Amino acid sequence: MGKTRLGFDIGNSSVKVAAVSGDKAEVFEIRMPDNMMQEGEITMPNSFSGFLREERKKHKIPKGECALVMPARQVICRTVTLPKMSAEQLMLNLPYEFSEFIQGDSDRFFCDYAMCEPSEDDRGGEEQMTLIAAAAAKDRILQYVRLFAGAGLKLRTLLPGEMALIRMTSLHRQKHPDGPQEYCFINLGWESVLITIVKKDRIQAMRQINLGCRQLDLVIADLVNEDPFLAASYKFNNYQNVLDSAESEAVYSNIAVEILKVVNFYRFNYRDSQLSGVYLTGGGSSIPQLCGRIEEMLGMAILPVTELFDGYDLKPESAARGILALSVALAQTEGR
Numbered sequence: 001m002g003k004t005r006l007g008f009d010i011g012n013s014s015v016k017v018a019a020v021s022g023d024k025a026e027v028f029e030i031r032m033p034d035n036m037m038q039e040g041e042i043t044m045p046n047s048f049s050g051f052l053r054e055e056r057k058k059h060k061i062p063k064g065e066c067a068l069v070m071p072a073r074q075v076i077c078r079t080v081t082l083p084k085m086s087a088e089q090l091m092l093n094l095p096y097e098f099s100e101f102i103q104g105d106s107d108r109f110f111c112d113y114a115m116c117e118p119s120e121d122d123r124g125g126e127e128q129m130t131l132i133a134a135a136a137a138k139d140r141i142l143q144y145v146r147l148f149a150g151a152g153l154k155l156r157t158l159l160p161g162e163m164a165l166i167r168m169t170s171l172h173r174q175k176h177p178d179g180p181q182e183y184c185f186i187n188l189g190w191e192s193v194l195i196t197i198v199k200k201d202r203i204q205a206m207r208q209i210n211l212g213c214r215q216l217d218l219v220i221a222d223l224v225n226e227d228p229f230l231a232a233s234y235k236f237n238n239y240q241n242v243l244d245s246a247e248s249e250a251v252y253s254n255i256a257v258e259i260l261k262v263v264n265f266y267r268f269n270y271r272d273s274q275l276s277g278v279y280l281t282g283g284g285s286s287i288p289q290l291c292g293r294i295e296e297m298l299g300m301a302i303l304p305v306t307e308l309f310d311g312y313d314l315k316p317e318s319a320a321r322g323i324l325a326l327s328v329a330l331a332q333t334e335g336r
Helices: 045-058 087-098 138-150 161-175 213-224 228-236 239-244 246-269 288-298 305-309 316-321 323-331
Strands: 004-010 014-021 024-031 065-070 076-083 109-115 128-137 155-160 182-188 193-199 202-209 277-281
Touching: 004 323, 014 045, 014 323, 024 316, 024 323, 045 138, 065 138, 065 161, 065 323, 076 087, 076 202, 087 109, 087 128, 109 138, 128 138, 128 155, 128 161, 128 202, 138 155, 155 161, 155 323, 161 182, 161 193, 161 202, 161 305, 161 323, 182 246, 193 246, 202 246, 213 228, 213 239, 213 246, 228 239, 239 246, 246 288, 277 288, 277 305, 277 316, 277 323, 305 316, 305 323, 316 323
Parallel strands: 004 065, 065 155, 182 277
Antiparallel strands: 004 014, 014 024, 076 128, 109 128, 182 193, 193 202
């Protein structure tokens, strides 16, 4: 059995932890205390370390090399095309690609990249190179290292969600060279819905919709006359059939319509798209009524996330909710 690799995805409402060892993988989902995470920011760092340490013991999560998905608000990731240059020259030039994001001294930021395969759409041929580049503040990275150290864990890898998905789909394409080259992920999160379309080893499109499962929590809270934090747990067991109410149905429809707009716009812009199905991820993927409405609205198949992790015995719900945690755990074995 190989080393255990841990992947962490810290969301506004829960922490997803993936433990991968050899051909075995397991996903743990730990609900965050109220107000510990707000808009992608950990509001109580010391408390978070203690919380993570206790929860790791409680769930018997093994120790291992750790990787973290960087929250989207704390990292910028983009596809850039540059003239051919050496790795040393590239690292000197990367900060200029984030000039509107990096304010002041560029030494306060860490930049990294992953090379892309040449594409028919690339112009300049051998004179240029295309890559996925990312930048994040060094003090933010060090903060996460300290947070994990406080929980008794060594954080070795940090990746933007986009890079984690690209690494994971690249592994899938290697195993299935005759399979699809285009993947659409719809992350049904608590605060928002994020649609990411990966084609080969690039992000083809990305769009965030400011609607999420939080709207459903508020509806359920009104229906059962409870606090939204408590009401949030009711949506996963359909307490008093709250998920079948007209008010909940209206939330599903609003979310599904906005997703349809994004997918249709993508198809309009990329007429050669072969997209025939989508992957639903995040907490909302565990709500059958919401998933059914999205499938009905799109008129496309909802594909099982487990097929992306073939070779691992994973429950469909665990794979869908922990897809980013699994992706960064597996990415630790992959080089640039």
